[in-house]
Amino acid sequence: MKKKSKLRIKSMPRFISFSLMSLAILIIIGIASVTLVTHVASAINNQKEKYQASALLVDASTDETTSDQDIQTKADAEVTSDANTDEAQQTGTDDPLESIKIRLRNNDxxxxxxxxxxxxxxxxxxxxxxxxxxxxxxxxxxxxxxxxxxxxxxxxxxxxxxxxxxxxxxxxxxxxxxxxxxxxxxxxxxxxxxxxxxxxxxxxxxxxxxxxxxxxxxxxxxxxxxxxxxxxxxxxxxxxxxxxxxxxxxxxxxxxxxxxxxxxxxxxxxxxxxxxxxxxxxxxxxxxxxxxxxxxxxxxxxxxxxxxxxxx
Ligand SMILES: [Zn+2]
Incomplete structure (x- = not known):
């Protein structure tokens, strides 16, 4: 029986065993690629969030009070507009000074x-x-x-x-x-x-x-x-x-x-x-x-x- 079984494996056509091996390698490469892409995307996302958080801190400490400062990068402007969206939802304006005044009027x-x-x-x-x-x-x-x-x-x-x-x-x-x-x-x-x-x-x-x-x-x-x-x-x-x-x-x-x-x-x-x-x-x-x-x-x-x- 053992002999017969061995013979069967040996007798398997060479191209089938080659195809199976190729398929296995392709699956391994596929899994590795997906994992790599996920990791890279996650790293980029983390980096973006860190940048936005630090930009928001800068925005909170400076831009709100020195709205006339003309030294503001495009990235800062985008983050400012994001930050003000929340404020706008609360006060109905995206002008930081007017927003503060509305909150003072509402005793908020x-x-x-x-x-x-x-x-x-x-x-x-x-x-x-x-x-x-x-x-x-x-x-x-x-x-x-x-x-x-x-x-x-x-x-x-x-x-x-x-x-x-x-x-x-x-x-x-x-x-x-x-x-x-x-x-x-x-x-x-x-x-x-x-x-x-x-x-x-x-x-x-x-x-x-x-x-x-x-x-x-x-x-x-x-x-x-x-x-x-x-x-x-x-x-x-x-x-x-x-x-x-x-x-x-x-x-x-x-x-x-x-x-x-x-x-x-x-x-x-x-x-x-x-x-x-x-x-x-x-x-x-x-x-x-x-x-x-x-x-x-x-x-x-x-x-x-x-x-x-x-x-x-
Ligand atoms: Zn007096």
Whole structure:
């Protein structure tokens, strides 16, 4: 039997055994090719995802706040457009700045890196210097002014408006005693409103208000009365610490502001830079540092919600 079997194998036609061997080799080559192609495709895909992820990181930290930067590769532009698609679905716009504003209007602020710089009690002899620094970085801010007279003050009111900042109201007299007489208080606010319109030629002001000393120093009657007259009021959640008679050195002021902004999705920074040289010196450091970290500086608008010490 064994012999017979051997004979049968031996007697198998040579071309059949050759074909079987060829088929086996072809199958092995086929499997190897498919495996190789799969591996290469997967490696390319991984590489692409890594690139997109790193580009997205760059995009998140820079492009959103420096939309006017013209150094942007085609790849960056494509990734930016991908990143903004999600934002567009949420906010209905692919303009990053407008998207941030829509989120502020909806009070959808989680993860936002927005800073409102505010300067109280001006204009003063130094407002021009503050405006020059802001212009250097194309940063818009908010000026809670009181009534100051004279050619230089008038020029400052106009520059604030003409250079795209928000001219806001901090009463005409900055007199805390007015809180005990609501009607006199409203009249003082409206006197400044009229004065600002007269100097700047604005037909309508921002109707954004900050109580002297913050809303916590006012009372519910005055706060509620002002809100009913159509005013939006803003306190602050970051203080530069420059309000005292002996302000700290500029590097301390800068660090105070930067650290304060790191703690909030939306920061409202209280400065009295109008008359404090150390805050003015700190301003460039603050803006450069926070812009590099992806923060966006905005001027206040009436339909955003701001931090308040006294809510009514
Ligand atoms: Zn003040």
């Amino acid at each position: 602020t989680e993860g936002l890196k927005v800073v409102f710089l505010t300067f109280d009690d001006g204009p003063s002899d130094h407002t021009g210097e503050v405006l020059d620094i802001l212009n250097t970085y194309n940063v818009k801010a908010t000026f809670f002014t009181i009534r100051h007279e004279g050619a230089e003050a008038e020029a400052s009111y106009r520059r604030i408006v003409n250079e795209g900042h928000t001219l806001a109201n901090h009463t005409s007299s900055h007199d805390y005693d007015l809180y005990s007489n609501p009607e006199a208080f409203y009249a003082d606010v409206n006197a400044l409103d009229q004065y600002q319109r007269q100097i700047t030629g604005l037909t309508e002001t921002s109707h954004i208000f900050r109580f002297p000393g913050g809303s916590i120093n006012a009372n519910e009657t005055c706060v509620l009365g002002l809100v009913k007259q159509g005013w939006n009021y803003a306190d602050w959640n970051v203080s530069s610490g420059d309000g005292g008679s002996d302000p700290p050195a500029s590097d301390v002021v800068a660090q105070t502001i930067i650290c304060g902004c790191h703690e909030h999705d939306v920061s409202v920074v209280l400065c009295h830079a109008e008359s404090k040289p150390d805050t003015r010196a700190a301003l460039s450091t603050v803006i450069e540092t926070l812009q590099a970290e992806g923060y966006t500086f905005l001027a206040m608008e009436n339909d955003f919600t701001y931090p308040r010490q006294l809510e009514v």
